[in-house]
Structures are given as structure tokens and as C-alpha cells.
Amino acid sequence: MNNDIESVLYSKEQIEERMDELSGEITKKYENEMPLIVSVMNGAMIFTSDMLRRLNFKLNLDIIKASSYQGAHSTGEVKIIQDLRSDVKGRRIILMEDIIDTGRTLKYLKDLLMKRGAKSVEICAMLDKPETRTVDLKGDYIGFNAPNEFIVGYGLDYDGLYRNLPYIGILKKQIYA
Numbered sequence: 560m561n562n563d564i565e566s567v568l569y570s571k572e573q574i575e576e577r578m579d580e581l582s583g584e585i586t587k588k589y590e591n592e593m594p595l596i597v598s599v600m601n602g603a604m605i606f607t608s609d610m611l612r613r614l615n616f617k618l619n620l621d622i623i624k625a626s627s628y629q630g631a632h633s634t635g636e637v638k639i640i641q642d643l644r645s646d647v648k649g650r651r652i653i654l655m656e657d658i659i660d661t662g663r664t665l666k667y668l669k670d671l672l673m674k675r676g677a678k679s680v681e682i683c684a685m686l687d688k689p690e691t692r693t694v695d696l697k698g699d700y701i702g703f704n705a706p707n708e709f710i711v712g713y714g715l716d717y718d719g720l721y722r723n724l725p726y727i728g729i730l731k732k733q734i735y736a
């Protein structure tokens with residue numbers, strides 16, 4: 560295990576098993592809908608790529624880059640750093656995200672896509688921290704709940720590091736204190 564990790568929350572095997580279940584649920588609903596998968600960069604990159612290979616139906620993929628986070632503390636303001644190239648008008652969208660914390664990022668993105676004329680927007684997130692929610696937002700497909708700690712690995716970073724860990728872990732407090 561990486562020295563900066565306090566403990567492993569979910570192992571590679573647990574994540575893979577859960578992705579099998581989640582992708583089954585999504586397939587039931589979307590296999591005849593040709594949805595547009597919108598992956599929120601950079602955190603959702605690894606989760607998205609592993610989920611996509613489990614979705615065996617016609618779909619499109621696009622990415623959007625938003626930021627609301629500086630280090631370990633959310634600033635609250637959401638900015639689009641890199642926008643979609645796709646027209647979302649009339650499309651069914653599945654937003655793929657690494658983690659829902661305050662919920663501000665996904666609420667902002669969901670509202671934005673609806674404003675642009677999407678037919679529907681659902682949310683698939685690898686992790687959910689329900690305790691820290693400050694806006695009214697619910698995920699539709701959630702991998703796991705996470706405690707109110709700083710989580711890294713499987714795409715999640717702290718200041719750009721740890722995204723490549725093959726498990727989801729709790730970062731030692733002394734690293735970001």
C-alpha cells in the first residue's frame with residue numbers, strides 16, 4: 560500500500576464487482592437510447608473507461624472539465640474549464656463523476672445540460688459523500704458511499720497525485736493538514 564494512505568476503503572476487486580452491477584442497471588435502461596456519456600474530467604477518467612467497457616450498446620462519449628476544488632477545500636464556485644464538443648439537444652445524458660461531495664459541481668452541470676436542451680440528465684458517480692451535501696442533488700447510480708474524509712485513488716487526486724492507485728483509499732490527514 561502507498562505510504563500516504565491511511566486505509567483502503569474499497570479494493571480493486573470490490574470496485575470491479577460493483578461496476579458489473581451498476582453497468583447492468585444502466586444497460587437495462589439505456590440499451591435502446593444511444594445516450595451521450597459525459598465524463599467529468601479528470602477525476603472520472605478511470606471510472607468512466609472501466610464502465611464504458613461494460614456497456615455493450617450504442618453510445619457516444621464526450622468530456623467536460625469543471626473545477627470547484629482547490630487542494631482539500633472546496634471553493635464552492637464551479638467553472639467550466641473545457642466544454643463539450645457535442646450538441647446535447649434532445650439527447651439522453653449520463654454524467655459520469657468520481658465523487659459527489661457538496662453536490663455543487665453536478666448540480667451546476669446537470670442544470671447547464673438541461674438548459675442546453677438535453678432530453679434527460681442522469682448521474683452515475685463512483686462515490687457519494689451524503690454527509691457533506693450542501694445542495695439538493697441525488698445521484699441515480701452510485702458505486703459506494705464514502706465517509707467524510709479525503710479520498711484518493713481510482714481517479715481521485717489530492718493536488719494532482721494518487722489518481723493511479725488501483726484502489727480507493729483514505730488519505731492520511733498529515734498529507735493535507
Ligand code: IMP
Pocket residue numbers: 602627628633656657658659660661662663664665708709710711715716717
Ligand atoms: P462537489 O462539487 O463538492 O460535489 O465536488 C465534487 C468534486 O470535488 C469531485 O469531482 C472531486 O473532484 C472533488 N472532491 C470532493 N471530495 C473529494 C475527495 O474526498 N477526494 C478527492 N476529490 C474530492
Ligand code: MG
Pocket residue numbers: 599600601602603657658
Ligand atoms: Mg472531479
